[in-house]
């Protein structure tokens with residue numbers, strides 16, 4: 001059958017996205033889609049059409065995992081261009097991206113940063129509870145209230161016919177799950193798990209709370225199974241760019257890097273949100289958005305609101321009181337408002353709070369405007385950091401066991417105190433998931449104060465810098481896909497097809 005890719009059921013994008021690092025970036029910022037985080041783009045094989053003129057460079061690197069490619073001895077001729085030292089026979093050559101890189105085994109380092117791509121390969125699953133399922137202290141409320149629970153996370157999805165993803169931690173004892181976006185393929189297997197990006201699940205949670213008032217996991221899983229055939233999954237109305245990229249392997253097309261960006265932690269969004277928050281006590285959202293000295297804060301009060309100049313006699317709008325002008329504006333979108341401002345001086349000045357409505361209506365996915373919800377806790381941690389922490393704990397536990405044996409033999413009177421100290425140490429271990437969420441929240445602006453935000457500034461900042469905000473492009477795309485899923489869940493519920 002060959003490699004067969006399991007993708008995110010919520011957004012349609014792969015879990016195996018690669019990145020070709022650019023010169024000067026650390027090794028950890030280059031990885032391939034096929035071998036996972038321990039592999040890297042090879043400077044040989046079918047993807048190497050880059051030339052020195054494209055800025056192509058080669059780095060010497062020791063692979064951490066097995067790769068089927070041979071060492072390409074011909075590349076030794078390019079040794080002057082190789083960065084790194086101390087080559088030996090176990091070294092391989094890594095393709096490092098130039099500004100015009102053509103390599104398609106990953107998105108190019110010049111076009112997207114590793115920070116923007118954070119979490120693009122992090123997956124998690126929902127699994128049906130078995131009859132022996134018992135609640136655990138870290139369960140979320142929706143796990144207790146629905147028929148499904150969350151697994152741990154993984155940073156690599158194997159081919160569907162080869163293996164299933166390794167999950168960390170083994171929540172409810174599950175360290176592997178039969179994960180597939182197309183459950184009907186496994187009609188003879190036990191329950192299939194629904195895989196998704198943790199960030200996409202965050203967006204599902206937000207929209208489900210908004211539309212249903214709760215997180216409807218039974219509804220989501222009913223949709224997953226009811227539309228679980230190849231054809232249904234393949235014809236779901238995802239963004240056309242998703243369909244263009246979803247071949248046997250994910251195609252990393254230039255210009256579509258946004259598909260792999262983190263839609264929650266968006267490096268370039270933070271400064272815009274932060275600078276829109278106003279600390280000055282004199283700030284008022286009823287003040288004028290534009291700096292027009294001849295229109296001093298006319299929206300602060302309704303007195304003297306009628307224009308009496310001679311212009312007013314020729315301009316119907318200028319004859320209207322401010323309240324009525326604002327009522328007219330209340331029905332218009334940003335483009336119509338811009339046109340109206342060109343047509344009449346009556347709308348030259350407008351209050352800042354107007355853009356609060358425009359942001360909500362035109363960018364509903366910019367949840368910082370209307371919600372105080374913190375990001376889904378599992379979006380704040382990576383499988384790699386959980387694996388590192390687990391390995392470090394196991395090494396310490398091993399050490400403790402060895403020491404306990406020595407103490408038991410050499411100073412038996414100390415054994416009791418030693419065991420107590422060990423138990424205290426284990427009990428006092430930090431909770432890495434909670435710590436990681438707390439650290440993420442320290443730097444993230446996840447909500448904006450209604451009375452202290454310059455909504456006009458935020459609106460213009462986002463529209464002006466739209467091309468730099470790839471994470472928001474992706475957020476808008478996933479939001480749209482999840483809106484459609486929510487619509488279908490509602491339909492199935494009305495048809496009585498959703499399990500209780």
Ligand SMILES: [Zn+2]
Pocket residue numbers: 008009010011012013196197200
């Ligand atoms: Zn996704």
Ligand SMILES: [Zn+2]
Pocket residue numbers: 050054056095096097098100101102103
């Ligand atoms: Zn290249």
